[in-house]
Amino acid sequence: MSSKYGLMLKPLDLGFTTIRNRVLMGSMHTGLEEPDMMSGLFGGGLGKMAAYFAERAKGHVGIMVTGGIAPNSEGRVAPMAAKLTKSSEAKAHKEVTDAVHNVGSGSKICMQILHAGRYAYHPMAVSASAIQAPIGPFKPKELSSADVQRTIADYAQCAALAREGGYDGVEVMGSEGYLINQFIATHTNKRTDEWGGAYENRIRLPLEIVRAIREKTGPDFIIIFRLSMLDLMNKGSSWEEVVQLAQALEKAGVTIINTGIGWHEARIPTIATCVPRGAFSFVTEKLKPHVTVPLVTTNRINDPGVAEKILADGHADMVSMARPLLADPHFVLKAEEGRAEDINTCIACNQACLDHTFQGLNASCLVNPYACNETELISKPTTKVQNIAVVGAGPAGLAAATTAASRGHKVTLYESEAEIGGQFNMAKLVPGKEEFYETLRYFKRQLETTKVDVRLNTRVSAQDLVAGKYDAVVLATGVAPRKLTLPGFDHKKVVSYVDVLKHKVQVGSKVAIIGAGGIGFDIAEFITHDPAHASSSTDIDAFVKEWGIDKSNSVRGGVDAVQPALPSLGPRAQVYLLQRKTSKHGAGLGKTTGWIHRTVLKNKGVTMIGGVSYDKIDDAGLHITVKNKKGETSSQVLDVDSVIVCAGQDPLRELQADLKSNGIQVHLVGGADVSAELDAKRAIDQATRLAVQIESVQGELKYSPPSSMMNSMMNMMGKK
Numbered sequence: 001m002s003s004k005y006g007l008m009l010k011p012l013d014l015g016f017t018t019i020r021n022r023v024l025m026g027s028m029h030t031g032l033e034e035p036d037m038m039s040g041l042f043g044g045g046l047g048k049m050a051a052y053f054a055e056r057a058k059g060h061v062g063i064m065v066t067g068g069i070a071p072n073s074e075g076r077v078a079p080m081a082a083k084l085t086k087s088s089e090a091k092a093h094k095e096v097t098d099a100v101h102n103v104g105s106g107s108k109i110c111m112q113i114l115h116a117g118r119y120a121y122h123p124m125a126v127s128a129s130a131i132q133a134p135i136g137p138f139k140p141k142e143l144s145s146a147d148v149q150r151t152i153a154d155y156a157q158c159a160a161l162a163r164e165g166g167y168d169g170v171e172v173m174g175s176e177g178y179l180i181n182q183f184i185a186t187h188t189n190k191r192t193d194e195w196g197g198a199y200e201n202r203i204r205l206p207l208e209i210v211r212a213i214r215e216k217t218g219p220d221f222i223i224i225f226r227l228s229m230l231d232l233m234n235k236g237s238s239w240e241e242v243v244q245l246a247q248a249l250e251k252a253g254v255t256i257i258n259t260g261i262g263w264h265e266a267r268i269p270t271i272a273t274c275v276p277r278g279a280f281s282f283v284t285e286k287l288k289p290h291v292t293v294p295l296v297t298t299n300r301i302n303d304p305g306v307a308e309k310i311l312a313d314g315h316a317d318m319v320s321m322a323r324p325l326l327a328d329p330h331f332v333l334k335a336e337e338g339r340a341e342d343i344n345t346c347i348a349c350n351q352a353c354l355d356h357t358f359q360g361l362n363a364s365c366l367v368n369p370y371a372c373n374e375t376e377l378i379s380k381p382t383t384k385v386q387n388i389a390v391v392g393a394g395p396a397g398l399a400a401a402t403t404a405a406s407r408g409h410k411v412t413l414y415e416s417e418a419e420i421g422g423q424f425n426m427a428k429l430v431p432g433k434e435e436f437y438e439t440l441r442y443f444k445r446q447l448e449t450t451k452v453d454v455r456l457n458t459r460v461s462a463q464d465l466v467a468g469k470y471d472a473v474v475l476a477t478g479v480a481p482r483k484l485t486l487p488g489f490d491h492k493k494v495v496s497y498v499d500v501l502k503h504k505v506q507v508g509s510k511v512a513i514i515g516a517g518g519i520g521f522d523i524a525e526f527i528t529h530d531p532a533h534a535s536s537s538t539d540i541d542a543f544v545k546e547w548g549i550d551k552s553n554s555v556r557g558g559v560d561a562v563q564p565a566l567p568s569l570g571p572r573a574q575v576y577l578l579q580r581k582t583s584k585h586g587a588g589l590g591k592t593t594g595w596i597h598r599t600v601l602k603n604k605g606v607t608m609i610g611g612v613s614y615d616k617i618d619d620a621g622l623h624i625t626v627k628n629k630k631g632e633t634s635s636q637v638l639d640v641d642s643v644i645v646c647a648g649q650d651p652l653r654e655l656q657a658d659l660k661s662n663g664i665q666v667h668l669v670g671g672a673d674v675s676a677e678l679d680a681k682r683a684i685d686q687a688t689r690l691a692v693q694i695e696s697v698q699g700e701l702k703y704s705p706p707s708s709m710m711n712s713m714m715n716m717m718g719k720k
Contacts, residue, residue: 005304005335007311012062012294012318014255016220017168019318020106021062022311023332024258024296026322027112027171027226028353029067030372031362033082035092046092050099051374057100057107059330062318064100064107065171065224068114071158072151074124075115075179078360084111084158090165097166108168110222113158115151117179118188119264128182128189128196135265148195148205151179156212159221169222172209175260180206181228184245187235203245207252214253224256224296225249229283232266232549236557243290250293258296258320259284268547268559269596271323273348274432274537275300278310279544285315286553296320302327302346302435304335321346323353326365326372341445344368345438351681354592367439369685377689382408384695386471389414391460391655394422396670396683397476398443403691404474405450412468413452416459420444422478423671423678426501430522431535462658472665472694475656476687479649479671479678484514488617497523497646508641509573512622514614515646516579519678521586521597523644524577528604530570546603566603575606576638582611582629617643651675667694667701 012019032052035045053064070076070083084090093111100109118127118140126147127140143151159170174180182188183205189196195204206225213223227249229242237245246257261280262270269275277300284297297316301307302324310319325331327346334342344367352364352371365371370379386409390401393415405411419425421440428436447454465473481496483489497519499505507527513520529535536542544551548564555561569575579585585608586594601608611627615635622638651672659666667690670683686703693701 005308008307019062022318023062024318024320025061025064025325026320027065028322029357033067046095048375050096054099055329057103057105060105060332061107064109066111068112071113071154074126077116078121084161090161093165110169110171111162111167112171114173115179117182152208152212155209156216159213160216163217171224173226174206175226175228177263185236210252222255224258225254226258226260228260230261231557232262232268233557234560238556239553246291250291256294259298261299272593276540276543277306279540281310281315304340327368344442347435350592355590358591366681369688379692386695388472389470390474392476393420394478395680396687399684400474400687400691401452402446402450403688405452411452413454414458414460415456430526431529432537462655466662474667475672476669477652477672479675482648486614491617494643510640511642512576512638512640513644516577516585520646524601528570569605577606577608578612579610649675
């Protein structure tokens with residue numbers, strides 16, 4: 001066992017049981033909690049969920065918490081979402097708990113009980129008061145006093161059924177703005193009966209739930225309570241109230257208190273990549289002197305060194321990692337074995353996990369497509385070793401090369417540049433995307449351990465590949481930025497995003513960016529960053545100031561009356577972000593992160609203009625015609641020094657035809673296959689799925705993006 005992470009790996013004695021280390025896998029709704037329709041009718045269908053958690057148990061996670069399971073039908077997050085209300089459903093969960101316990105690692109698993117309240121995506125939604133959530137599609141019904149008592153009984157019964165299903169405990173979701181939080185905060189609780197008004201009344205629900213669960217399940221059952229310690233809402237709890245509730249929860253019988261940060265509707269990022277590592281452990285630290293039960297801290301802890309420091313500094317007794325254990329199920333085991341450099345680090349992008357969840361898709365992971373696909377995406381040693389060439393060492397090429405080589409194939413990776421990474425080498429330079437360095441570090445290590453023959457600074461030709469007598473060639477050659485065709489496209493003011501990020505071309509004080517997709521937003525962030533100051537994504541104090549968070553947590557919700565220290569345009573005097581579409585800027589960005597990027601650029605003072613036609617570029621600037629929502633047009637000249645083109649890209653496939661004509665099996669992956677958007681999630685997933693079966697693929701392997709029954713249902717509801 002590695003002594004470097006001695007505190008993180010130290011067992012935690014709970015009295016009636018012991019957790020093997022201080023790592024809790026935080027709850028994430030993955031979609032695996034919902035069985036497929038046919039097997040679900042017969043009380044089964046949780047095989048994928050079982051395999052998913054078993055893999056994390058093999059990785060020596062101390063205690064795992066499932067995605068949210070509703071205690072009754074009205075508490076479901078969506079009409080077909082998981083619930084636990086009867087023994088037949090508990091029986092299905094035995095497949096999950098047995099899979100975890102049979103691993104023999106000592107890992108424990110708890111089921112999260114989550115009542116969505118007004119966040120429910122169905123018309124049966126209920127809450128403390130009949131107030132619709134800004135992110136909810138339905139106005140909830142106010143629970144009567146009798147309904148509240150029934151709900152408490154439902155929680156207790158759900159916990160008892162969880163024990164019947166083999167779980168070691170439950171986590172009661174009391175934060176993030178779900179039902180219990182809705183009762184606690186005056187923001188959503190306008191009641192005048194015994195469940196509203198005074199704080200003692202508003203916290204009756206969580207306390208009675210915990211007491212009922214403890215009575216129903218006995219003294220040797222883990223009860224974790226997810227307590228909202230920082231609501232990030234103007235009418236959230238005060239710090240004194242948080243302490244009062246925590247102490248009352250301890251008396252009521254909780255075993256562990258987990259930290260909850262922010263409501264889902266709060267307009268402050270809490271887990272995105274722009275949030276510094278361990279940014280919110282100060283909240284847990286402040287509670288530590290007030291309770292004796294173990295405290296778990298959470299959010300953006302993706303490195304064993306960060307976890308160890310948090311524990312060493314006395315901020316908490318345990319650390320919660322959710323997405324980092326999607327990215328690498330063996331995170332803890334690798335830390336134990338002193339192999340931290342082999343950890344596939346979570347980059348907090350949300351693209352395949354939370355974005356999928358909110359689109360009704362099963363979750364996965366951009367850097368680890370095996371996540372939540374353990375039963376279908378399986379990498380086995382090959383029985384037919386092939387000589388494979390991979391051209392291009394961007395994300396797709398790296399995934400294809402290392403996966404194929406790990407299976408026993410002989411792989412040669414060609415890269416024309418002096419380093420691996422492709423588009424990631426530009427992305428990592430953007431403030432807020434520093435985590436991309438970790439993915440490149442991981443792939444570099446994998447190239448070494450899988451013994452891929454890496455040939456940098458090598459622009460390979462079709463003739464070279466034919467002469468190499470390869471059984472298959474994977475073209476991961478990426479894209480080239482699309483050039484403008486309007487008059488003045490070759491003016492000295494015009495540069496591409498590649499010129500700016502890769503070739504370090506300097507731009508002027510006044511800049512127009514053509515194209516408001518992901519690259520356009522990245523460029524706007526990059527050119528408005530003041531290089532004299534650290535990015536707020538790496539500086540906790542700068543982050544809390546920028547987003548208006550009171551780090552002392554002395555005001556309600558941690559934000560009440562706190563004015564954010566808005567960022568500026570940095571070295572620029574004027575920046576325009578332009579798009580042809582009349583829809584809001586960044587509409588195609590990540591579902592859970594797009595609003596963050598829009599807010600940052602708006603706060604900086606970036607001017608966003610839609611409905612733009614580009615007329616010409618000359619010494620006077622960029623000439624455009626703008627169509628408003630009424631269809632009226634107006635012409636204007638943007639007086640800018642530089643025009644940065646982020647208007648799409650074209651695939652680089654020049655090797656394909658010659659290779660095919662020479663009878664070589666050719667596969668396109670990543671941007672070389674589809675260049676419409678630079679999509680690392682698609683690229684890595686596609687390349688991995690090809691590499692696990694490459695020796696048996698004849699012709700082109702058609703790539704199908706992930707889907708699910710839940711996605712179809714959400715589409716029918718019109719809620720996607």
